[in-house]
Amino acid sequence: MNRRDVLFSGLKLAGGALLANTALGTIARAxxxxxxxxxxxxxxxxxxxxxxxxxxxxxxxxxxxxxxxxxxxxxxxxxxxxxxxxxxxxxxxxxxxxxxxxxxxxxxxxxxxxxxxxxxxxxxxxxxxxxxxxxxxxxxxxxxxxxxETLGLFYNKTLFEKNGWTAPKTLAELEALAEEMKAANILPFAAGNANWRPANEHYVSIALNAVAGPDNVYKALTGAQPWTAEPFVKAIDTLNKWWQAGYFGKDYFSLTDEQAFALMASGKAGMMPTGTWQFQRVATYFPQNNAEAGFVGFPTADGIEGPVYPLGxxxxxxxxxxxxxxxxxxxxxxxxxxxxxxxxxxxxxxxxxxxxxxxxxxxxxxxxxxxxxxxxxxxxxxxxxANRYGYTTWTFLPPATDSYLVSGMEEVWLGRSTTADFLAQLDATFQGEKEEGKVPAIPAR
CATH class of the missing domain: 3.40.190.10 (Periplasmic binding protein-like II)
Incomplete structure (x- = not known):
């Protein structure tokens, strides 16, 4: 081996050592x-x-x-x-x-x-x-x-202007508008739970706050009245009435919420009762349909000061x-x-x-x-x-009660259960969890 070979071998060894040390240093730092x-x-x-x-x-x-x-x-x-x-x-x-x-x-x-x-x-x-x-x-x-977040009513503002409609402020106005949409072959409510079954409770939360009112929901959450009380019977009956009238359409169980949002943006559906998390989709779907989105608080029943923004x-x-x-x-x-x-x-x-x-x-x-x-x-x-807010079920109900609400509401919609049976089971589950200390903290009104 000549001097050049020796020198080259030494450089290789030194270089290898340097690379090894560098690698070890990187690993050590990581x-x-x-x-x-x-x-x-x-x-x-x-x-x-x-x-x-x-x-x-x-x-x-x-x-x-x-x-x-x-x-x-x-x-x-x-x-x-x-x-x-x-x-x-x-x-x-x-x-x-x-x-x-x-x-x-x-x-x-x-x-x-x-x-x-x-x-x-x-x-x-x-x-x-x-x-x-x-x-x-x-x-x-x-x-x-x-x-x-909160729940409210998204709507296709461009479609509304084309048809001379205004955003409803009362449940009577909402239902009258939904019937007009049905007559025009437009789906009243864009909705779907194919990707998230708990979407069911979005509508239950809306009904509880818009029909029964947040004061009654607060009383039930704090144990001052049962979930079987008349205001809640009226709320679930109203939600079921909308389902049976076809406001949610025939594809609720096969549509994702994103697909439902796209239907509203395209004008095939007029309104979407849902949460503020849907704002992330406005820029994706409305511009491509040359349409503008609108959002308002959900309409309320007679005797309920509105709009109510359920807090979630x-x-x-x-x-x-x-x-x-x-x-x-x-x-x-x-x-x-x-x-x-x-x-x-x-x-x-x-x-x-x-x-x-x-x-x-x-x-x-x-x-x-x-x-x-x-x-x-x-x-x-x-x-x-200003303390003017309502309550979302996924935020304020304990887990087993909330889980039952999601599946139990489907049973009412599909005619396998009644409002009375649904609320009785809901109340029984809630009272049990309340005794076990599982109800989340309820801020005073």
Whole structure:
């Protein structure tokens, strides 16, 4: 071997050592990072990109000691989360479908009390008090709401103007308009539960608040009157009347809510009783149909001051008691509730990230966000602040009661059960869970 070969061999060895050391250093640095695991529900590739680019990347840039792993579990999230929490193998950040899911987990010791983090990050000052109360169980804070929402009536404003219709303000006006639509071969209510069976309770919540009224719903939630009381009989009878009259159409069980929204945007359906989360679809479907969307509070029955905006929490953030990185999980949750994250997510993805910040004066939202969305969120915030709100079932009912409501309402629609039987079972289930302490916190009116 000549000198050149020796030199070349030495360079190869040195280079190999350098590469090996570099690789080991990279692995060591990756291992040094503290991982935060977060299971999320359904999200399109575009929406996953928003979470990655507008939440995860900015957070890890500011906090390079952390590594965030978001796992999209789709519609199976709740089922998989329940199993994982029982075995202590769940994610660091526990993402639920609402406060009714929090109480059983808190009672079972599966969630970490967040009071110390609330003090550290000043959540008590930065978030609307009513929503902090919803996340409490047995006097301790266990959850923060990701978004607050309401139910109302979307409608095809262009179709309405073409036919000389105006948005209804009373149930009588709503029903008269629905009959006109049927006569014109237009589906009155765009609706479907093919992708989310609990969509059934959106309509139950609407009926309970618009017909029975929020004061009666509050009395039932706090145990002052049973769910079998006459106001609720009238509410479920009214909802069933709409079903039997064909307002929901023949394809309810085979349509997804997105397909239903597209029907409204195209003018094949006139109205859609649903939640503010549907704002995320306005820009996708209305422009391509050269149409404009409208949104109003849902009409109310005689004697009920309206419109009533049922208050809902679409999902919550908690930290698992078994988390190996609770400080990191709490820090990520805190970032999500920042002015920066609120502005970015509400610019890109309306209807799903309306975090209950108490002061939005420093939030910057893009000019491309539809004025209709901003107006609806402003109206909702004013209603909450003025104590003029109703109650959504998925937010305020305990889990078994809520689960029965979803399936039981279908039985009434399909003629397999009666209003009286449905409400009797609903009340029995609720009273049992109330005795077990599973009813979520109910803010005083």
């Amino acid at each position: 291992q040094d990072k503290q991982r935060i695991t977060w299971w999320y529900e359904t999200a399109t590739p575009e929406q996953q990109g928003f979470i990655r680019d507008l939440l995860v990347k900015p957070f890890t840039t500011k906090n390079p000691q952390f590594d965030v792993a978001v796992d999209y579990r789709g519609t199976e999230l709740d089922k998989q989360l329940r199993v994982a929490m029982l075995s202590g193998s769940g994610p660091d950040i526990v993402f639920t479908a609402g406060p009714s899911y929090v109480a059983p987990m808190a009672k079972a010791g599966q969630l970490l009390a967040l009071d110390d983090y609330a003090a550290k990050f000043k959540w008590n000052e930065r978030l609307l008090p009513v929503f902090l109360e919803m996340g409490r169980y047995d006097g301790k804070l266990f959850a923060l709401p990701k978004t607050y 929490v679409g999902s919550t953030f908690s930290v698992a008691a078994s988390s190996k990185n609770p400080d990191g999980a709490a820090a990520l949750i805190d970032f999500i509730f920042s002015d920066e994250a609120y502005g970015a997510m509400n610019t890109a993805w309306q209807g799903e990230w309306n975090m209950p910040l108490s002061d939005l004066s420093k939030v910057k939202i893009g000019t491309e966000v539809p004025a209709l969305y901003q107006e609806a969120m402003k109206t909702l915030a004013e209603s909450v602040a």
